[in-house]
Amino acid sequence: MAYEARNYEQLLGIEGLSDPLMKNHFTLYQGYVANTNKLADALCQMLKDGKTAAPEYAELKRRFGWEFNGMRLHEYYFGNMVKGGRDLDPASELGQKLTADFGSYDNWQKDFKGSGAMRGIGWVVLYLDPVANRMCNAWIGEHDTGHLSGGVPLLIMDVFEHAFMIDYGLKRADYIEAFFKGIDWSAVTARYTNAPKVTL
Numbered sequence: 001m002a003y004e005a006r007n008y009e010q011l012l013g014i015e016g017l018s019d020p021l022m023k024n025h026f027t028l029y030q031g032y033v034a035n036t037n038k039l040a041d042a043l044c045q046m047l048k049d050g051k052t053a054a055p056e057y058a059e060l061k062r063r064f065g066w067e068f069n070g071m072r073l074h075e076y077y078f079g080n081m082v083k084g085g086r087d088l089d090p091a092s093e094l095g096q097k098l099t100a101d102f103g104s105y106d107n108w109q110k111d112f113k114g115s116g117a118m119r120g121i122g123w124v125v126l127y128l129d130p131v132a133n134r135m136c137n138a139w140i141g142e143h144d145t146g147h148l149s150g151g152v153p154l155l156i157m158d159v160f161e162h163a164f165m166i167d168y169g170l171k172r173a174d175y176i177e178a179f180f181k182g183i184d185w186s187a188v189t190a191r192y193t194n195a196p197k198v199t200l
Contacts, residue, residue, distance in 0.1 A: 002040075003071065005033040008078040015083070016178025021166040028162055029078070032070035039064045065144035073123055073143060076156040080191075082184035094185075094192045101135040109180075112137045112157070116176050121160045126188075127151035130198040152195040155188045 008026060012019050039060055046057045088095050090105060102108035108126075115137050116124045123140040127148050135154070140146035157179055164175035 002037045003033050005030045006075060006078075011078060011081055011083065011182075013083055014081065014182050016167075016175075016181055018167050021164070024166065025074075025158075025162060029071065029074040032067055032074060035067040036064070036071050039067055062144075066142070069143035069147075073140075073153075073156055074158070076153050077123075077158045080155055080184055080187045081179070081182045082187070083182070085180075085182050086184045086186045088183075088185035088188070092189060094189045097135060097192070108135075108137070112155075113173075113176050113180075115139050116157050116159050117173055122146070124157045124159060125151075125153050126155040128154055128192060128195050130196055131200055150198060152191065154191045154195075155183070 008022075008029075011017075012022055014022070043057065043060055043064065046052065046054065046060070051057050088098075088105070090096075090099070095105065098105050098108045102111065112124055112126060118139065120141060122142070125138050125140060125148075126135060127138055128135050129148065129151055131150060136148070138146065138148050138151070157176070159172065159176075164172060167178075168175045
């Protein structure tokens with residue numbers, strides 16, 4: 001069954017991110033969905049044809065992680081934004097967990113923003129490690145590298161240039177501030193609440 005691109009047009013008009021920027025970003029995301037499907041089909045055909053030992057199969061298999069994660073990370077990213085933003089209730093279970101694991105919400109925010117301001121392309125992810133029941137912010141340099149094994153992504157921020165350069169040029173810090181104004185903490189809370197409990 002093919003993956004289908006989701007519609008995020010409800011984000012048009014979000015404060016701090018122009019419609020041309022968002023439309024370009026949606027198109028890029030749609031490309032990841034299309035390429036994920038193309039690779040899945042090609043790999044399935046090669047499997048049927050008994051070509052799993054071919055170098056082409058190996059390269060397509062490696063490429064699949066790039067395209068799939070590009071698709072899924074964008075879905076997390078767009079999914080944790082909303083026009084006007086939705087605040088985090090500091091007294092909520094998620095708010096208390098951030099305070100417990102980082103010392104305070106402000107400490108978490110400084111670490112998350114600081115991770116996003118690092119030089120390079122990539123993503124910043126607030127992960128829940130369900131084994132240790134701990135949260136941490138992580139940097140993903142490329143879509144298919146840097147993920148924390150078993151980690152549950154709760155909040156995703158895209159810091160590839162396509163996410164901000166049309167509006168902000170090289171002023172990544174200004175983009176990060178705009179992103180924070182649009183965080184939908186209710187979506188992040190739902191991810192946290194629905195995270196699996198895991199033991200090894």
